Amino acid sequence: DIQLTQSPSSLSASVGDRVTITCRASQAFSNYLAWYQQKPGKVPQLLIYSASTLQSGVPSRFSGSGSWTEFTLTISSLQPEDVATYYCLNHNSAPLTFGPGTKVEIK
Amino acid sequence: QVQLVQSGSELKMPGASVKVSCEASGYSFTTYAVNWVRQAPGQGLEWMGWITTNTEKPTYAQGFTGRFVFSLDTSVNTAYLQISSLKPEDTAIYYCAKHSRDLGLPDYWGQGTLVTVSS
Numbered sequence: 001d002i003q004l005t006q007s008p009s010s011l012s013a014s015v016g017d018r019v020t021i022t023c024r025a026s027q028a029f030s031n032y033l034a035w036y037q038q039k040p041g042k043v044p045q046l047l048i049y050s051a052s053t054l055q056s057g058v059p060s061r062f063s064g065s066g067s068w069t070e071f072t073l074t075i076s077s078l079q080p081e082d083v084a085t086y087y088c089l090n091h092n093s094a095p096l097t098f099g100p101g102t103k104v105e106i107k
Numbered sequence: 108q109v110q111l112v113q114s115g116s117e118l119k120m121p122g123a124s125v126k127v128s129c130e131a132s133g134y135s136f137t138t139y140a141v142n143w144v145r146q147a148p149g150q151g152l153e154w155m156g157w158i159t160t161n162t163e164k165p166t167y168a169q170g171f172t173g174r175f176v177f178s179l180d181t182s183v184n185t186a187y188l189q190i191s192s193l194k195p196e197d198t199a200i201y202y203c204a205k206h207s208r209d210l211g212l213p214d215y216w217g218q219g220t221l222v223t224v225s226s
Contacts, residue, residue, distance in 0.1 A: 043219060049210050089212060096168075
């Protein structure tokens with residue numbers, strides 16, 4: 001099974017900052033990597049799939065890149081409403097696996 | 108619009124069983140699998156597995172075999188998660204989520220059901 005790690009586990013940044021979260025896989029699996037945002041007390045929401053495709057309705061300040069074993073989620077200009085935990089997901093094949101999450105806070 | 112509505116919170120004693128329901132609407136229920144995802148208090152998301160809604164075949168992730176059972180009632184567009192021999196460590200929010208065949212991932216999620224196991 002593919003294991004995912006995320007770094008950092010948490011970060012604090014100022015409004016307007018560029019934020020980057022990394023997701024690393026235990027083995028290469030092309031680009032079937034998704035990112036979800038979970039705001040406190042809320043249901044996870046899909047942001048990006050297939051490593052770099054923005055889900056409909058997601059603000060363009062979110063972007064994804066990467067392939068094989070290393071993927072990144074970038075928020076180009078952090079906004080107060082982006083406070084959340086971000087999870088990567090391997091959606092290459094079953095078993096699907098989530099990364100442990102990265103908690104993003106405002107400084 | 109696509110909606111998945113889950114049953115309400117449950118408080119159970121250790122050793123008991125619980126059955127969580129997930130009623131789908133707004134799409135063809137038997138076309139898309141249903142995923143189940145667990146989130147323990149303050150913890151991350153764990154994919155428990157899925158059940159195909161045309162063949163009713165469940166697939167369980169490692170760690171979710173034996174006490175966990177996925178089932179369906181396609182006559183009422185509802186998926187179920189049953190957990191038997193409950194343990195305190197089963198305390199979590201359980202989410203159902205429609206599986207997007209095109210994207211290969213959960214796209215629409217239920218609101219979650221909190222199951223608390225405590226004596």
